[in-house]
Amino acid sequence: MTSNKTDLPYFSVVGIGAGPANLSLAALLQARTDQRIALFDKAADSSWHSSLLHPGVRMQTSWMKDLVSLVDPTHKLSFLNYLVTEGRLFAMINSQFDVIPRREYMRYLAWASGQIENIHYSTPIEEVSFVEGEGFYAISGGAPVARSQHLVIGVGTRPTVPAGLSSLPDDRAFIADHLALHLPTMSSDKTAPVAVIGGGQTGIEAVLRLLGAGFSNIKWLGRRQWFQTIDDSPAANEIYRPAHQQYLQDLTRGTRRRLVEDANPTGDALTPGVLRTLYQANYDRMLEFGEYPVAMLPGRDVTEGVLDGKDVVLHCSTAERLEQHRVAYAVIAVGRQSAPVPFSAELRERLDAGEDGDLVIEEDYSVRWKGMDDHRIYALNRARFSHGIPDANLTLLPVRAAMVINSMLGSELFQIRDELCPVQWG
Template sequence: MTQTYHAVGIGAGPANLSLAAMYDVLAPHQIALFEARDQPGWHDGMLHSGVRMQTGWVKDLVSLYDPTHPLSFLNYLVTTGRVYALLGAGFDTIPRVEYQQYLVWAASQLPNITYGTRIDHVEFDGALVSHSRGEAVARSQHLVIGTGTMPFVPEFLGALDPRHVFVADELNQRLTTVPDEPDLPWIVIGSGQTSAECVAALLSSGCRDIKWIGRRSWFAPLEDSPSANDLYRPAYQEAFLNLSRDVRERLVSGQILTSDGISPGTLRGIYQHNYEERLRAGRFPVTIMPSRTVTGARQLDGEIELECLTAGSGEERHRAANVVVAAGRRLAPLPFDPDLSALVDVDERGEPIIESDYSIRWKHADDHKIFVLNRGRYVQGLVDSNLSILPIRSAMILNSIAGRVVCPFRDDYLSTQWA
């Protein structure tokens, strides 16, 4: 018989892991997560040597709501015997592989996570029924969609030979061949942290001919000042939720570098490596090429040729043997069956209307909440697409399901007055 839960979470990324870690407040062992990956992990293709988190380690799955929770990052460090070694190493921000291992450790202690189970669709028959490969795998009163994002590949690039044009997540497995052919030309497309990490990984593997092409007018650093961090606290989120949609959209686009900029350490590493190689070999291995939008691509004489539009409306063509696409990410599609989709209220863009508590507006929302995580940057602000206050989002969801405040949280000591 299909098991029934209070809530089912689709996806076992940090968003749903945080919620599952805190769910005992409401209903112990009554949330089940279904994860498409075969095993625990986190952006496993993007764990190049030297990559660092962009958020501090106190921003783990639980601590900002409950620092005494057994699944805190500090407890992970202490119980795995690595706390002194990590502190001694003096990282500004921890290696990404450390956060990944923390998630694996936390996930191993949560009941009811099923791996290797992609939820293909959810239907409603009085309960929310999640299906995988044609079979119902769970029934639940509530549903939490934490399916994250997928790499975006423009159509004209997607049509080319996947051995030579691939997304950043696949670079790691191709790097082994670089030392044999260090002069093979590569192009990395993108302006954000992921593109910078790809350039750095290619450089570290010995590649001597990289064009780094990005749309932004410079490869802009992450804005991580105290005033930028103000935007990633519950008090700002509360103020943001009171603004109109138009204003929120405008603010989000103005704030984008607080989320999507490049870590200064990554940029410095690339520039310093580039400079030193110029001293040694007489040429820069990386050509830095901002202000270019890639508009087309084709295969030519065994190479990939990209067409680019420059900021000054000029056209350029650039060729390489291999192209790495780090052109941003898009939301994973919502796995609703057509009948359930028809019950969901959508906005003028066809997107579900997201309420301030992360639930979507739909016909049976009074008794059956459906929450969407990491989809509401224009509702809750950029904080929704980051790890900064995961436990606060989980607390808001638990309060919403309970219909009362079961997870109180505070954000006092405010020196900023937002308008």
């Protein structure tokens, strides 16, 4: 690329994406150093999964897992400080939530991002390129918007649509993120059969939203043998400690992946509260109308969807047979995958690729590439199989951000302490 570097704002770090991952990094960096960081996000404002913000949805993690507290509880952007300065502390305490509303966490993020400097919304980064001796260029709207020494990728995830469902028309089969948009135009006949595909938290929240909208023939299909809840026991939570992450780093790549997959029920499952809510709502409606509005269909692997007239016919395999379900609408909630990173072709060529073709991410979250001595690239929320399940969620956000800052500055600005661990991993 041709550059005009003098006209461009220069930063120590540019972050692509201003989700919780990069917000945590910017909050900690700005509080403790004079390093300049800028974040760019394609969203119009601070909105955290707002398309899935159905009425009453709850967090899966404790409010203590905020942007900063795990490494710096005196930071002004703690969740507790948000509650106090916004006058919500006593109302919130007395509401006795087991886990807080997602809308509250979203408000907290908006409050925090309002106090972090240099966040640029409505700025999709289409390309990041690298010029020797100059650094990284972030390009939006066809022109560079910033130059930096280091780069942090925090682009998050996007919903997955299985190949067998991808050719169905969008007004009949759509991702759960689009359910709220489709609800007003979905059949006025609330007895129309609707399938929700996916037995995870997003799936159950879609089922509850449909129930709330009055639908009475909902088929909830999940792949696992039963609709599994999160293992939130003290022992399972040992996996969400820096000590466990450290343990994983000493293992081979293959072993790490196996252990992380085994640990899925500690994070990739339903909160017990939401499952109880569904069971009770289903029971209440059964008392009223004589039958359950939600048929729970676990152990179904939906392999294909075919349009037949106006209906969608879903083909599923179960443990021992094939099955079909004819529905008017299918809501797809089968999980998420990493969002694409907009590296330029030249920069991509300089990146090392792992066996799976993805980025090679070191223990300190730096990406292995030819140029990493002076210019670091860090990748957040893309290392689940090498760094453990916490990398894909909010539980250790500030710890990860602190590790990145320590690595970037080459000194232990943040001490990461994890003592008194009763478990000896083997």
